[in-house]
Amino acid sequence: MKTKKIKVLLVDDHAVVRAGFKMLLASQCYIGTIVDIDRGELAVKEYNSFQPDVVVMDLSMPGIGGLETIRRLCKHYPGVLILVYSIHDEKIYIERSLEAGARGYVSKNSAAEVLAKAVAVIASGKRYIEEGLLPEVNDICLTENEKVKHKLKVLSPREFDVFRLLSKGLNAHNVANELCLSYKTICNYNTQIKNKLNANTSADLANIAMVNNII
The missing domain is CATH 3.40.50.2300 (Response regulator)
Incomplete structure (x- = not known):
């Protein structure tokens, strides 16, 4: 057969x-x-x-x-x-x-x-x-000691993509070009992301990203 x-x-x-x-x-x-x-x-x-x-x-x-x-x-x-x-x-x-x-x-x-x-x-x-990437494969819940990391759970997939680029220091124009979206759309996402993460500045976004080992 x-x-x-x-x-x-x-x-x-x-x-x-x-x-x-x-x-x-x-x-x-x-x-x-x-x-x-x-x-x-x-x-x-x-x-x-x-x-x-x-x-x-x-x-x-x-x-x-x-x-x-x-x-x-x-x-x-x-x-x-x-x-x-x-x-x-x-x-x-x-x-x-x-x-x-x-x-x-x-x-x-x-x-x-x-x-x-x-x-x-x-x-x-x-x-x-892949072995070694996620030691506890069946446990993807965050612990009490990872409350800062838990913040990212509130972001939609697209917001997470925008957050990742903004936290690396790219400006709205650069992010718009990278994701093939309009400058206005990225500005709107930037506002939404900061509101959801209780962040005021790009430095705050970068700090959250560092805690999560994104940058």
């Missing part, structure tokens, strides 16, 4: 990165068709027509971004299996991804075979978090 191969939808805004990971995955005998696209919006749009077994995607992308893409895919397609592969290996990114609906998380700094293994595990219906 012929074994069904895993269909993969690869989402990353860098063409070279997509090509590399596509080549890696294609070399595995259990991986079948691979479709690669560069935006989260396209992932939501093309998912139904391609119907992949696993979606492998980055977090840091222009447009709606990775976290919002995960949220939308899970809302429209409840059975979707999403594996995040990101340069970010901090706990907060893993937590946010899992809470949004992702089934796995792998760092781009990991060995090449880890991504392929993760795809196979997630396709089987299990969750996969």
